[in-house]
Amino acid sequence: MTTNTANTASGGPVLDWAAGHGPVTGALSATTGAFAAATTGAATGMPPGWALAVGAAGALGHTIAGLRVRNAGRTVATRAACWLLGAGWTTWAMATGPLTWTALGSLAALGVGIGTANRSADLYEEAREEEAIAAAERQVAAELSAERRAIAAEWADRIQRVCGxxxxxxxxxxxxxxxxxxxxxxxxxxxxxxxxxxxxxxxxxxxxxxxxxxxxxxxxxxxxxxxxxxxxTVNVLAEERTYPDDYGPLSVLTGIPWGYRTNAEEIRTYLREQCALVVGPTGSGKTNMVHVILAGFARADDVLTFVIDLNAGSAGLPWVLPALSGDLRGPDGAPVRPGIDWLAATHEEATIMLDAVLRIARHRKTVYQDLMARANTDLLPISARIPQIMLVVDEGAEILTSTDRAMRQLAAKILEVIRIARAMGVRTVLTALGATGSVLGNLMIRREAKVRVALTGGETEGMDLSKMFPGTRGLRTDQAPYKGSGFLGTPEETAGLFKAWRILPNQIRDITTATTDRHPVLDAPSKEAAGDAYTRRWDPDRTAWMRDTTSGSDTSTGTGTTAAQTTGSGRDGLNLSALRNEQPEQGPEPDADALAARFMAEIDKTFGTTAEPGTPDRPEQRDDKPPTAPRPGLNLSALRGQGEQAPEAGPAWLADAIDAIASAGAAGMKPSAIAELVGKDRKTVRAALRAAAERGELVYRDNGPHSVYLHPDHA
The missing domain is CATH 3.30.780 (Translation Initiation Factor Eif1)
Incomplete structure (x- = not known):
């Protein structure tokens, strides 16, 4: 250790005492060892035959070791000869004297011979080993080549037979x-x-x-x-794959992953200049696909996402509520930012958003002329400093084809965004319920939405793939019968089968948390053009409808008001008068009987409901008891018919079947497997399971031939 350290400090060579001998050091070690043994033996009167016996033992040992490791015969012979020659010289030197010029000269010649022979043997062994490796590789290549030749011949014959x-x-x-x-x-x-x-x-x-x-x-x-x-050759679409756990940064310039092909490789879409159209009927996994798209945009460090969903904003709420509730914290402990940058759920908010987007696009055309000139491009250079705006409109294609006047105004603004904002970094993703002529009849959609997705789920109605992917042959909806599967085509790749990942609610929360410090901010000129409409997008008065959903199911009526506000009382939750024994509290509020009567009259007028049993409208069931004043609140008649028999809970074996389904976890069990378990015929088992699902004891997941029943805890 001291020698090594000293040599290193002085800049000299570092000695590795653990290294093996090479041709030079091996020959030097053999000759010096033989000279020392001969000198010592001659001085002490050692019998010369001992050196010869030691050399013979060494030659025999190296021969056995070489045979065990399968060295070449010439290598084994060379090493055995070296031992015998060294032992022979030592024996002769001990008998005649090692300090003569003859002894020293012969020892030097012997050392050179040993070094040369060992070097030749080492080179031969290396060449032999390389040849063995090459032979193995040639054998593997020959086998693989034979397999490929067989595949080539088989498919050439098949194409000749089928295609002519x-x-x-x-x-x-x-x-x-x-x-x-x-x-x-x-x-x-x-x-x-x-x-x-x-x-x-x-x-x-x-x-x-x-x-x-x-x-x-x-x-x-x-x-x-x-x-x-x-x-x-392997159907990867049949299995469900969750969204990858890697939430690393992405860029709109390098592609956003949307799913995977049948070869299990990831698909990336490039939306810097292209718009996208996603169609899929109900139950095909379109909402999940929208979340996959939003996840990709959330991971990008040069994209801001604006979402329009006139269906109560359901597409964007999972990306906003964790931030509004304040439950989540980022890596630095600060509150997280929403996973999307703006959410519109009403016609008014959507109009405000589209007007702001149009102002941004027009302002960018003028304010960034110098930047584009310096970059020598007619496209705005997108980066984290100047992010691209991705406008996601759920069921936006239906807005474009609607005949409603208000919808036509929104449609005109959406088409204007598509028409003027490509170069300025504003692109759209539209969704629709089907690939029909009414959806694809708009020239602007067909021309700009070059990234197209058709989620079929095995559905054939309203899925005209020839209109969705013109010029592509051989696409059939029955090729993708699984939820989340379908066809995807881009300008870079022809349309083909694909499947979107399954993204779970907890993953949405994780992505929102992981990407909170990655979201860019809108550049100053664009923010100035958008004005207060953008800067006040998260004001409480504009997000009150979102915050109402976080107040809990026991206090929300689903319309933004609580039951206490509806009934005018101080009670929380629904006022179920049929299950309440105590009298309602009296107060200065408006007459409760009048409100209840007015409410029931409106229901009868709108829905044509029938009267309750025992009312004057049904004289055959009227009794002589005086009428009871209706209590305030929602009368669900929960106490009527208490003497009726409760519905059957199912056959005796159903409990064992439900326990087995619960043990199966999220994978569930097929009806055929349950029938084998309980020893009943499939028809009987299916009927009992269907009844249990209607009672809420089980959940049925319809997936064609792979349909299963799940326990509600794992649904």
């Missing part, structure tokens, strides 16, 4: 995910195009006996005489 054209497969690429492979094929001369293979994709998939959800999709090759055929 002869192709030459140039390459076969196995996907790293292990879910399929791609073929690069050369089309025959005579004008054949990739489209001839693409339109026969369903027949090719059937001929290859691919599993359900797996396809053979053709796309253009490197030139017009080539075709790329992507063949999926």
């Amino acid at each position: 054209i002869t192709v030459r497969v140039l390459a076969v690429e196995m996907w790293p995910t292990g879910t399929g492979f791609s073929l690069d094929a050369e089309l025959p001369p005579g004008g054949a195009t990739y489209d001839k293979v693409a339109k026969e994709a369903p027949r090719l998939s059937a001929d290859a006996r691919l599993p359900h959800g797996c396809t053979a999709t053709a796309s253009p090759g490197i030139d017009q005489g080539r075709v790329i055929l992507d063949v999926t």
